[in-house]
Amino acid sequence: MPIHHPQRPRQLSGGDSATSGVQQAEAALVEHYPRLVRLAYLVLPPSLGRHRRVLAAHGAVQRALPGPRTSPERPPAPVLPRVPEQSRAAISAEGTDRRPEAPAYVWVRLRVLRTALAYERRPRWWPGRFPAPAALRPAVPVVWGLRLFPRAGGVEELTLDRALSQVPGAVRAAFALRTLESLSDAEVRALLGQAGCADPALAVRAAGRLAGDDRAGAELLLRSGEFDPCTVQTRPSDLLRRRNRLRAVAAAAALCVAAGALVAVAGDGSSGVADAGPGGRSAVVPALEPAGLLRSDAQEWADTSRLDFTAWPARGGRTDDRELLGRALDVWGRTPRTTTVSTTAGTVAVPPAQPPRLLYAGEVDGAAVVLLHDGGVRLVRYAEPLAGGGVSALDFARTDDAGVTTGAAVVISRTGDGARFLLAPWIARSATRDLLAPDVPARDLDVAPDGVTAAVPRPAPGGACDAWPAIQLSSSERVVEKHAFLLTDLGDLAPAHLTYTPRPAGGSRARQPREATSPPALLSWARTACSLRAVRGSGVRAVNNWEFARQTLPEGGASAGWLCTRADTWRGPGRVLVQFVQPGPSRTAPATVVADRDDTALCSRFGQHILAGTRWKAPSGRWYVLAAGSRAVSRIEATGEASGAVDGTTLAVRAPRDASVELTGRLRTGGTLTAVR
Known part of the structure; x- marks a missing residue:
């Protein structure tokens, strides 16, 4: 649904300079309205939500012009800022015209930027509905009964949106100005200073790290529909x-x-809530009625391009048991205190706003289980014991933007040390394997006609890490040919998808994550699987092992590896474990975790550069400081109680065991890195 901007105003002749300046600014605003709204949308805090962000972006641009009662500025034409006279890169607005350089546009852009940045400067005690006092608060368009959302993009757009949500507004502004407006770093610093940013230089450096080397790719993503608040979709509130x-x-x-x-x-x-019908269920809420449950056809997955939980058919022996379905919906709608409720991080345990989709209803391991999907956002599992005396359980998990792999299985039951999975209808073959035994072939896993697997051993939460079970699934050839992937149970409803990124060969371009089923990938996970204990129960969507460096050790020439293990959660933030893989007595000896970082973009597409270090004892008894960087690192320097420098991606310096050493890396692009801790 495009949001049309107003028609171009007529240029009026005559009048004083202030009136003329405002008219020029208005003409620039109308001409470049989509560009300005996109800029405001990117700078506004993601915590507003997509609907309020869309409205606030339009409000910020529409209120950019001063008026007799809203702003004392009313600039005359001669005082409008001028753009430095230098050559500009040809970057189009919405793909057609060059970046505007008119003083009127520059002035309007500054006004929009100030207003958007003001949203993050509100006092902590200020009501969340209003971002700032009236002097800074822009009026927004009024939309009654509708929610507005930009068009959904792909995985890359979603990853960029999540990365932007984790940085301050000034960094988002610098990122947008460098990428969309093609401003130099000096121009961005000057503009942010005019807009009231406390540390423009810090924001520009952070934006540079966020963009990485692929500036053209970042620009392409920012110009996609995911970040276009002028072309939106509507849904009812x-x-x-x-x-x-x-x-x-x-x-x-x-x-x-x-x-x-x-x-x-x-x-x-009587408070507007209808009396409960038979069984305590509200008779006026369609979302909580068994008859209103959505059901997909058995073969819908083979005829759609959207392979996620919306394509799952309703399976199980009790899909027509209205009493069981009614109890499950009752507990979801008005959870009794006796019900055991669990939620993964970032998931809300509230009733559905629309009828959910039924995925399963049947009996598993002595319990009646109902699995529901809530409009693309949540999975909900209800379980009640078949024998009397027990209590019901309700489990919630996020499943935003699930796909062929992340929507391929759900934990339907856990008992003792085992778990059963309900597999997606597009899974053609299933097997189990032990990640700590990479040379042992996968063993076939029995699956019942309703899609429920035999019990699979669960990874031990503590104690000795002697095995790490995983399931290896293969997609139907109707979906993709010869596609196998690994999932492992990390304590949530949705198992985590395991991938592997090999080290670039010969300084080539960075490689993309791939399925962890090849011999090198299995060897990598054999050294690091036990570290997955650190991310159990945190709502992990996928975990990737990235081998970012290989190092020849001093005193003997043995080879060691450096891995960045990144766990991405369903809600967005990621956790990184940097692991040093030194030669061990066996190919499955656990790697050493040398750095641990929460809520970071490191080791993702928007955090492609990394530097890490550790202390290492040689067979001779001497201690060294070792360091390694990713492929763009051209030089590593060590300073402090031990010093040294080397051109390349690895460094080894003799140092006392407890020496304090600072590591710094230089990038081929001219930037610098400090070692992740």
Whole structure:
């Protein structure tokens, strides 16, 4: 749904310089309206939500012009800032015109930038609905009954959006100005300073690290529909909440008319919520009625390009048991205190706003289990014991943008040391393997006709790490030919997808993550699988092992590897473990974790550069400081109680065991890195 910007205003002749300047600024605003709104949308805090961000971006641009009652500035034409006279890169606006250099546009852009950055400078005590005091608060368009969202992009756009959500507004502004406006770093620093940024230089450096080497790729992503608030999709707001509010307002108005100044407090329980029907279930909420549950056809997955939980058919022996489905929906809608509830990080345990999709209803391991999918965002599992005396359980997990691999299996039951999975309908073959035994072939896994697997051993949460079970699944040839991948149970409803990124050969371009089923990938995971204990139960979507460097050790020439193990969660943030893989007594000896970082873009597409170090004892008994960097590192320097420098991606310096040493890396592009801790 395109949001059309206003028609171009006519240029008026005559009048004073202030009027002329405002008219020029208005003409620039209307001409470049989509560009300005996109810039505002990127700078605004993602915590506003996509709907409010869209409205706030349009409001920030539409309020950029000064008026007699809104701003004292009213600039005359001669005082509008001028752009430095230098050659500019030809970057189009919405793919057609060159970057505007008119002083009027430069002035309007500064106004928009100030307003967007003001959203993050509100006091902590200020109500979340209003970003700043009235002097800084832009009016937003009013949209009643609709939610507005930019068009959804792919995995790369989503990854960039998540990376931008983890940095301050000034960094997002610098990233957008460098990428979309093609400004130099000096121009960005000057513009951020004018906009009120406290440390423009720091924001520009952080934006440079975020963009990495692929500036053209970042520009292409920013110009996609994911970040275009002028072309949006619409969805209804919470219809039930709106209806209840309207009923409450109508009831209050009727009560005021009937009672006059008398305030009556009704004690009969009528509050806009309908009386419960049979079994305690509300008869007016379609989302909580078994008859309203969505069901996919058995072969829908083979005829759609969207392979996620929306393509799963309803399976199990009790999909027509209205009583069981009704109890599951009752517990979801009004959870009793006796029910055991668990949620993965970032998941809300609230009733559905629309009818969920039924994925499974049947009996597994002595319990009746119902698995529901809530509109692309959550998986909900309800379980009740078949024998009396137990309590029901309700488990919630996020499944944003699941796909062929991340939407391929769900943990349907856990008992003792084993777990059963419900597999996606596009899985043609299933097997199990031990990640700590990379040379042992995968063993076939039995699957019932309803898609439930035989019990699979679970990774031990503590104690000795002697084995790490995983399931190896193969997609149907109707989906993709010869596609196998690994999943492992990390304690959530959705198992984690394991991938592997090999080290670039001969300084070539960075490689992309691939399935962890090749011999090198299995050997990599054999050394690092036990480190997955650190991310159990944190809502992990996928874990990638990236071998970013290989180092020849001093005193003997043995070879060691450096791995960055990145765990991405369903809610967005990631955790990184940097591991040093030295020669060991066996090919499965665990690697050494030398760095641990939470909520970071390191080792992702938007954090392609890394430097790490560790202390290492040689067979002779001498201690060394070792360091390694990714492929773009051209020089490593050590300073402090031990010093040294070397051109290349690895360094080894003699140093006392407890010496304090600082490591710095230089990039081929001219930037610098400090070692991750």
